[in-house]
Amino acid sequence: MTGSNIAAHPTIPTDRDILVCIFQRGAADGLNALAPYSDGDYYGHRPTIGLAAPGNPNGAIYVNDDYALHPSLAPLKPIYDAGDLALVHATGMPHQIRSHFSAQNLIERGVVEKTGPSTGWLGRHLASSAPASSSAFRAISISGNVPAALNGALQPLAIDNLNDFEFDQDIIDSGYPRVLTDLFQSAVPFSAAANAALSAMDELQAADLASITPDNDAVYPANSALAAKMLQAAQLIKSNIPVEVICLDSDGWDHHESLPTYIDISLTELAGVLDAFYTDMGAGMARITVLVYTEFGRRIAENGSLGTDHGTGSLAYLMGGGVNGGQVISDWPGLNIGVNEDLQITTDLRTVISEMLDKRLGGADVGNLFPGFTGATSVNAFLG
């Protein structure tokens, strides 16, 4: 099966992209991923860890006269040039919370304060439209647990390894799965999760994901937890299972110290994974949107441990055929502020997500998605 078949996926409504969300856990530093190297204050705040300007030894990759990519993000430059990648800078959720756990909870719920719905923005989006099929796979997190963003969807799946979600034949032969099905048939606690698990197993067995290999000579990074999950996302999309939303986590972005060393590792992995997926999907990218986001950004100034502490604005990545790519989307706030200050958020992430759901995922009921949000609902980040 080639990637181009996705465009003709039989069971997904034609007005919807498949959405892949990658959450960078730990608050990724945006200023060393996409450096505003022309801002006169950048090197003043980051004298040691700042990325060298393009053209210098180990210099960042020229994107335009204002921004340059970390050298480890080189694989993303051709995608950007092809118009399939947009970078949203100084974005995030406008609040003053600097706790990872609270901020992840807020951004996944799509709110800026503790009150409000307990469901997630993706869960509410999915609940607002009827499933296109009876598949258990409408929404899945390729991890052990359902992320808060998916709460509110009808029984989202959480499966850590799709290639290992099965009973052995001995167990099947014993009739044990059938007994479980019967035991969970009545409204006992967790019967919904149990039945979803049993259905998912049947679907996966029929789909035989292991037989679906990367197309177009795509090579996923080795020894990478994120790559292993992204490969499964690709297999799932190329199978006949009508998945609509896939969530993945990328861990380890909390670079309080030795940021240059660690962010190099993290960005290399991220770029390699996005590049492999983009290549693998080929023409299928016309019907896929990838969103990469994080809970908040980091201080403008480096700290005493060659790292950065918790801040606010950061960087989001949008990839796909429906992305209005080849541009950095930013109303640049400038860095001419105090040492202890943060990158001001000038593009609300809810604006970007609203536009994404509206133009690429079948419509956005913004009032329901983001209660109380009155900002813009488009920054021209998507086509359609």
Add this chain to the structure above:
Amino acid sequence: MAGSGSFDPGAILGRMQNRREFLHMFGRGLGYGALITALPACGGGGSDDDDGDDSPPQSPIPKPSRQYSVLKRTSFGPQRDEMTSINILGIGNYLEAQMDHLSIDDDSLEADIQALFPLTMQAPAQLIGGFPDNIFDVATQMIAATQYRQMFSKRQLYEIMVEFWSDHFNIHLINGLGPTLKPYDDQQVIRQHALGNFRDLLHASAKSPAMLFYLDNFFNQAVAPNENYARELMELHTLGVDGGYSENDVKEVARCFTGWTLRFPGDPGGDYGEFVYIDPIHDDQAKLVLGNSFAAGGGQSDGEQVLDILAAHPSTANFIAGKLCKRFISDTPPQSAIDAVASAFTISGGEIKDTLRALFATAAFLDDADSKFTRPSEYLAGVVRALAPDTAYPPDKGLFWFYVQNTLGQLPFYWPTPDGYPDEQSYWASTGGLLNRWRISFLSFAGMIPGLDVIQVDYAPMLGGADTVNTVVDAIADAVLMRPLSSDDRGVIVDWLQGELDVTADEVLAAGEPERASALVGAVLISSVYFHLR
């Protein structure tokens, strides 16, 4: 089908021949390149304080006895002899006896641990001598000792509280020098104070070399403050995120702890891993913490004062009470229970036993059985405790247990971020989580697959002569579950067994068949919702 991709502990054990593979398997994707430098302290996923949207409202399954429910909540799983004990003593006396944990003779278990897992008892100065070559051994012994105690200790409530505080003051073992430091933290901080006084526990944690390292306070100095510990101290250890502190308080508390560090290898004046306060790098200017003015020149007492203020703060009482109620009652405990527990915490000055006493007296604790999905540690230890309490814990099977608990997602000391393993049922009762429990239930505990039955379950005493499908199901359900099955669910199991064994329900089974049937029934029962609720 039964090949490469599936759950195959035998193959796993065969594969895990060396440290590298162990770390790869148990490192949960975290690189271990920089052994001396701390890895980034945060970055794990997971949901925050959640809503438990999958809470069991009007469960159609019959409620267990009050005694069963209390045991399920205060131990790693009911055991037959403990059911007898709580029935004789009464709930109140049983819990009092458990709280007086030092009076419970557990010498033989501790002797086993000394012999089997000696590295868990060693000081940092001893462990650093073998570091980093001993990372594998330290990790396996720390995990094994924890599992061993959860399964077999008679001090079950104490072990529950050890797990609770290990999550509350979470430290990721595989974190730079962590393997040389966490064993001391486990012994001298968590286990020392688990049923003691919260203020003492907090002070011990603040000076724990493992904590000073994990949350970067060893970087924290006047010229370059690092806020990591200060923030988590208030957000996770004491006040809670809504406990009424500001970003400025975070900065001020960080200043108070400048100079709090540990002695590194080669440092003069004492052993590696000891807490040390270094005055020249302390910020000795005046400070303002939560409205309290600290005069300049406070030195080490700045940090001590912060800990005392936090330990005595009303937000801390509420936060700890809320977490305890969440642990022992449900994800959404009644506010009246939280208030009663917080009040006991405050009045007693943070005495953990007094605080628990108040909790154990609440109606919600005593009456609202089946309100929460168990976590994997309870499931694993609970299976052993229910099916084979006298089983050995053969060290050569140790890796199997690690693998299983890692698969279930709750390997001790392996949660990477400082918030500790989640305590919300919506986190654990996922599709993937359920399937893993089912597979493990079936493969490892039912004795179905020769060579993979890690614990030897002796069903004969449970059967007590039962020799038909009907009587076998009743005998095993009584022995394993210790709570009643609904007639519908009993019927499902009976029907299945009739088909599997090709007999009628009251037909006397051939020799050996009752044992075979028992294994099937046992596997199904520990896969059912009856076993996973508390």
